Amino acid sequence: MSSEGRQRRRARWGCVVSLVLLGLVSLPAAHAASFAVRMTRNSTLGGTAFKKHDIVLYDSDADADADAASLLLSRDVWNTNTKLDAFQQFSDGTVLVFHSNRGVRTIGGLDMTRGDVALYDPDSDVATLLMAETAFNKASDVDAAHRLPNGNLLFSVRQARRTMGGISFRDGDVVEYDPLAGTAAVVFSESLFEGTAADVDGIQQGSIIISVRENGVTLAGVSFGQNDVVRYDTGTGTATIVIDGSEVPANTQLFAVWAPALLPEPPGFLLLASGIAGLLLFPRVSRRRDPDGGR
Numbered sequence: 001m002s003s004e005g006r007q008r009r010r011a012r013w014g015c016v017v018s019l020v021l022l023g024l025v026s027l028p029a030a031h032a033a034s035f036a037v038r039m040t041r042n043s044t045l046g047g048t049a050f051k052k053h054d055i056v057l058y059d060s061d062a063d064a065d066a067d068a069a070s071l072l073l074s075r076d077v078w079n080t081n082t083k084l085d086a087f088q089q090f091s092d093g094t095v096l097v098f099h100s101n102r103g104v105r106t107i108g109g110l111d112m113t114r115g116d117v118a119l120y121d122p123d124s125d126v127a128t129l130l131m132a133e134t135a136f137n138k139a140s141d142v143d144a145a146h147r148l149p150n151g152n153l154l155f156s157v158r159q160a161r162r163t164m165g166g167i168s169f170r171d172g173d174v175v176e177y178d179p180l181a182g183t184a185a186v187v188f189s190e191s192l193f194e195g196t197a198a199d200v201d202g203i204q205q206g207s208i209i210i211s212v213r214e215n216g217v218t219l220a221g222v223s224f225g226q227n228d229v230v231r232y233d234t235g236t237g238t239a240t241i242v243i244d245g246s247e248v249p250a251n252t253q254l255f256a257v258w259a260p261a262l263l264p265e266p267p268g269f270l271l272l273a274s275g276i277a278g279l280l281l282f283p284r285v286s287r288r289r290d291p292d293g294g295r
Contacts, residue, residue: 034059035229035243036072036087037252045069045249051076055087060247073097077122079106085114085143086202094121096130096147100158115140117153131155131179137163144174144210146203153177154187156200171199174208188232194218202254208232209242211254227254 039045039054046068050056053075059068073087073095082105088096098117099105105112108120108127115133120126131153133140144156156174165184169175172190177183188208190197195218202211210232215225220239224230227245232238248254 034061035254037248037254038084038087039251040253041251043251045252053081053083055084056252058249058252060249073122077107077120077125082107086145088146088204090147093123094119096120096145097127098142098145100141100143113139115142115157117142117145117155119147131177135164135177135182143171143199143201144203148176151179153179154203156203158199158201170197172197172212174200174203174210188234192219192232194221202229208234229254 034057037056037058039050039052039056041052043050045056045058048069048071050069050071051074054071055073056069057072072089073084075082075084078099082099083101085098085100086096090096096117097107097112097120098114099112100114102114107118108125110118110127110129112118112127112129113133115136116129117131118127118129120128130147131142131145133142136157140162141158142155143158144154146154148154154174154176156171157169158171161168161170163169164175165177165182167175167184167186169184169186170190172193173186174188175184176187188200188210190200196214196216198212198214198217200210201213203209208231209229211227211229212224213226217224219230219232220237222230222239222241224241225245227243227248228241229243231240231242233240243254245254
């Protein structure tokens with residue numbers, strides 16, 4: 001084989017190795033060391049003082065003397081003391097918010113009941129309603145929600161039975177709601193829990209990643225409880241604990257699920273597949289001589 005041929009082959013395999021590594025590091029983690037918690041009292045976490053109901057990103061792998069915690073959302077963005085029921089942050093800095101207080105709370109100029117879900121921009125201090133409580137057949141308390149890349153919402157409610165978009169669901173069901181079409185579908189059924197019913201109080205994309213209010217819950221043979229987070233693969237019917245409740249620090253509550261490492265984006269396997277396909281379909285490496293005769 002000529003020297004040029006060997007160089008082209010090394011270039012192609014170098015690209016393949018790079019794409020394989022990119023694919024591996026882009027996949028969602030099997031364990032989340034960093035996750036969002038709500039402060040349950042005024043307290044110090046990771047060397048930083050926080051107030052009750054602040055939302056904090058906590059790193060369970062950080063050294064004891066390191067900055068293990070950072071503020072994600074201050075309780076002061078609300079008009080009055082408010083118990084935020086979930087948190088999801090997007091790449092542009094906006095966050096998904098809803099609360100569990102009786103009556104109306106205000107954030108970013110938007111009055112919200114506990115069945116409303118909104119998108120809040122901390123930079124502009126403006127909130128936009130994504131799902132209204134009026135979409136339900138009666139007053140409802142949304143206690144888990146997650147916005148998908150297509151704009152649809154995954155959610156669960158605290159009440160035993162509610163109706164939306166022509167379907168009925170329970171507090172252990174996870175529902176996908178299309179706000180444009182006004183339709184809903186159950187994507188995770190409470191009947192999958194074994195032995196006892198459970199109230200889902202946290203959801204995140206990436207298979208179905210959930211937390212529950214109860215202890216002693218079993219899903220696909222895996223037992224877990226409050227502050228544990230479980231990934232359920234709807235394709236294989238298997239469950240894995242991805243956040244162990246023992247890692248959640250004192251004076252906080254893992255009240256819902258938001259752990260960036262568990263998100264399935266970017267889709268590494270797609271980058272890998274498309275990259276290899278490109279190398280197979282277009283194997284030639286173009287060559288151009290420079291004015292000095294180099295390559």
